[in-house]
Amino acid sequence: xxxxxxxxxxxxxxxxxxxxxxxxxxxxxxxxxxxxxAPCGYLSTLMDGTIAKINTTLLRWLGLEREAAVGRMxxxxxxTVGGKLYHETHFAPLLRMQxxxxxxxxxxxxxxxxxxxxxxxxxxxxxxxxxxxxxRTTVFDAxxxxxxxxxxxxxxxxxxxxxxxAEADRARLQDALxxxxxxxLPATLPPVPGMETAAHYHTASPDRLGGDFYDVFPLDGKxxxxxLGDVCGKGPQAAAVTSLIRYTLRAAALHDPDPVSALxxxxxxxxxxxxxxGDPRYCTVVxxxxxxxxxxxxxxxxxxxxxxxxxxxxxxxxxxxxxPTPGGLLVGVLPSARFVSATTVLAxxxxxxxxxxxxxxxxxxxxxxxxxxDEALLAFATDHAGLPPQAVIQALTGLLRGFGDGLxxxxxxxxxxxxxxxxxxxxxx
Amino acid sequence: xxxxxxxxxxxxxxxxxxxxxLAHGFGCDQNMWRLTVPALVEEYKVVLFDYVGSGRADPxxxxxxxxxxxxxxxxxxxxxxxxxxxxxxxxxxxxxxxMTGVLAAGMAAERIGALVMVAPSPRYIDDDGxxxxxxxxxxxxxxxxLESNYLGWSAAMAxxxxxxxxxxxxxxxxxxxxxxxxxxxxxxxxxxxxxSDSRNDLKTVRVPTLVLECTQDVIAPREVGAFVHRAIPGxxxxxxxxxxxxxxxxxxxATNEAIxxxxxxxx
Numbered sequence: 001x002x003x004x005x006x007x008x009x010x011x012x013x014x015x016x017x018x019x020x021x022x023x024x025x026x027x028x029x030x031x032x033x034x035x036x037x038a039p040c041g042y043l044s045t046l047m048d049g050t051i052a053k054i055n056t057t058l059l060r061w062l063g064l065e066r067e068a069a070v071g072r073m074x075x076x077x078x079x080t081v082g083g084k085l086y087h088e089t090h091f092a093p094l095l096r097m098q099x100x101x102x103x104x105x106x107x108x109x110x111x112x113x114x115x116x117x118x119x120x121x122x123x124x125x126x127x128x129x130x131x132x133x134x135x136r137t138t139v140f141d142a143x144x145x146x147x148x149x150x151x152x153x154x155x156x157x158x159x160x161x162x163x164x165x166a167e168a169d170r171a172r173l174q175d176a177l178x179x180x181x182x183x184x185l186p187a188t189l190p191p192v193p194g195m196e197t198a199a200h201y202h203t204a205s206p207d208r209l210g211g212d213f214y215d216v217f218p219l220d221g222k223x224x225x226x227x228l229g230d231v232c233g234k235g236p237q238a239a240a241v242t243s244l245i246r247y248t249l250r251a252a253a254l255h256d257p258d259p260v261s262a263l264x265x266x267x268x269x270x271x272x273x274x275x276x277x278g279d280p281r282y283c284t285v286v287x288x289x290x291x292x293x294x295x296x297x298x299x300x301x302x303x304x305x306x307x308x309x310x311x312x313x314x315x316x317x318x319x320x321x322x323x324p325t326p327g328g329l330l331v332g333v334l335p336s337a338r339f340v341s342a343t344t345v346l347a348x349x350x351x352x353x354x355x356x357x358x359x360x361x362x363x364x365x366x367x368x369x370x371x372x373x374d375e376a377l378l379a380f381a382t383d384h385a386g387l388p389p390q391a392v393i394q395a396l397t398g399l400l401r402g403f404g405d406g407l408x409x410x411x412x413x414x415x416x417x418x419x420x421x422x423x424x425x426x427x428x429x
Numbered sequence: 430x431x432x433x434x435x436x437x438x439x440x441x442x443x444x445x446x447x448x449x450x451l452a453h454g455f456g457c458d459q460n461m462w463r464l465t466v467p468a469l470v471e472e473y474k475v476v477l478f479d480y481v482g483s484g485r486a487d488p489x490x491x492x493x494x495x496x497x498x499x500x501x502x503x504x505x506x507x508x509x510x511x512x513x514x515x516x517x518x519x520x521x522x523x524x525x526x527x528m529t530g531v532l533a534a535g536m537a538a539e540r541i542g543a544l545v546m547v548a549p550s551p552r553y554i555d556d557d558g559x560x561x562x563x564x565x566x567x568x569x570x571x572x573x574x575l576e577s578n579y580l581g582w583s584a585a586m587a588x589x590x591x592x593x594x595x596x597x598x599x600x601x602x603x604x605x606x607x608x609x610x611x612x613x614x615x616x617x618x619x620x621x622x623x624x625s626d627s628r629n630d631l632k633t634v635r636v637p638t639l640v641l642e643c644t645q646d647v648i649a650p651r652e653v654g655a656f657v658h659r660a661i662p663g664x665x666x667x668x669x670x671x672x673x674x675x676x677x678x679x680x681x682x683a684t685n686e687a688i689x690x691x692x693x694x695x696x
Contacts (some may be wrong), residue, residue: 048645048672080570081564089674093675093678
């Protein structure tokens with residue numbers, strides 16, 4: 001005989017009948033016994049909840065006699081108060097609307113005052129006319145499951161608490177870092193008579209502590225000093241060196257404003273502080289002074305470089321060029337170092353631009369393998385020559401933003417310019 | 430803001446009839462009125478809606494601040510009335526919504542001309558000389574029950590439940606969706622509902638009011654129904670031969686009869 005799954009033989013086979021008989025004999029089970037001793041609670045109630053039938057398993061869980069329950073109690077009488085509220089606001093309406101509901105977590109009250117977590121499913125039995133007759137309910141022991149769920153819930157609450165704590169710590173840390181950051185960079189540049197200044201700082205570090213630095217400050221009634229540089233490294237370690245450099249240069253310049261002298265002092269301090277302790281830290285830096293001539297409106301610039309990329313001079317006539325300072329050594333590497341000085345004069349409309357190599361070493365191109373480079377920076381500067389410092393910095397900031405993730409190092413920019421005679425290009429400040 | 434979308438407002442029935450606003454209570458949504466609506470649509474303009482935080486209302490409109498007091502829910506009612514230009518409407522509120530209707534009628538008297546309070550309770554927790562039926566610990570138990578039953582709600586299913594998903598293949602999984610709510614929003618509604626005390630607001634009612642209570646209701650026992658009836662001068666109290674807190678589902682004929690008789694008497 002050939003049978004398929006779609007056409008089962010209603011008569012069964014001789015083999016199956018024999019098996020059924022064997023199972024029945026072994027189990028000696030009746031439907032009644034299956035109902036009463038099932039491993040779950042069974043309950044039938046009238047539509048108003050009055051208990052009409054209940055199995056032995058459930059009575060045992062409840063610690064109730066059958067006579068006390070049947071006809072005398074409603075289903076909700078078996079529940080805790082919270083469970084009653086939940087039953088009335090969710091369970092009963094859903095059962096009415098859907099005709100069945102499954103897997104609802106409730107607690108039943110036991111005669112000895114205990115509570116037992118259960119999972120409850122109910123279905124409405126309807127008459128031939130569709131009218132609801134009674135509600136059939138099964139009740140599953142959920143003690144283990146509830147304990148497990150409580151563990152999960154506890155775990156989630158602990159994780160949420162940890163996250164809140166971490167966020168609070170992070171906020172506190174950021175406040176502290178912001179205060180430190182203020183000690184590394186000037187909040188605003190001081191006004192320099194007869195000049196305009198502008199700066200931009202980009203930090204690649206998520207804690208906003210960088211290894212690039214700049215400053216502008218008065219030396220005496222007439223002259224101002226400026227510097228911009230780059231500490232080897234990034235993050236908090238670099239920031240700690242930055243702080244030392246900033247205040248050393250300021251103090252050195254007040255003592256002797258000659259650029260080479262200031263850098264030499266810094267070199268000694270850095271070398272003594274770090275290299276002698278077996279933890280060499282060094283930097284590249286350009287330091288200079290500004291001496292305005294109120295009769296001509298021009299500004300004389302004296303500067304020296306220790307291993308730093310040459311500054312750019314943007315002229316009022318639309319040209320731009322590097323001011324070479326070749327051969328200057330990194331600051332802090334050797335006990336004494338040679339630094340190279342240079343001078344220039346800024347006429348009205350001219351701007352001196354200092355930068356760190358974050359910009360020239362920004363990775364460009366589709367696959368981020370090419371570097372932006374000195375040539376491109378010179379071309380960009382030439383395009384913006386003649387503009388006031390604010391406008392130059394604004395254009396460069398836009399350029400940096402355009403690099404996207406190709407800009408992965410700290411970058412500092414400082415522009416010092418003499419206003420052009422045209423009042424329209426004046427610094428609004 | 431589109432109030433119709435925010436509160437999932439559905440206007441059905443007789444467009445020239447008097448407006449009857451059906452407001453669900455804590456737990457499920459406007460589907461609770463499915464056996465009431467057929468008795469009203471022929472004669473009345475029936476307005477159904479979901480409170481923000483329930484049913485298919487826009488979850489992005491939820492604000493814990495606003496919905497931490499019944500005033501927030503009452504403002505939902507007033508804004509629905511304004512958006513659909515309802516005047517002199519009959520407000521039918523179930524459970525806590527009955528009190529929301531009292532507050533809304535106080536905020537916009539011209540909008541609400543009569544109240545039907547289905548199984549109302551102005552305060553669920555016992556107080557000196559007042560029996561609401563519950564203690565503060567009982568309410569904590571309910572909140573725990575809410576925590577253990579997300580009723581088909583999950584972050585992944587929420588868009589489907591809220592009705593703005595284009596994934597009909599998930600339709601069959603939507604069991605229990607009438608009562609499926611973001612658990613955080615449900616907790617706010619539960620706290621607002623069961624910790625509220627609106628007993629003093631009952632005295633402000635100036636419109637014809639029908640109070641419907643059930644013979645056996647654990648949430649709003651008969652002494653609470655009597656309290657509400659006493660506190661609202663001129664109100665009518667009808668005791669329905671019904672068990673449970675939702676007579677509009679468990680005894681729809683008797684409930685509809687009481688409501689339609691009251692509506693007919695308003696003319």
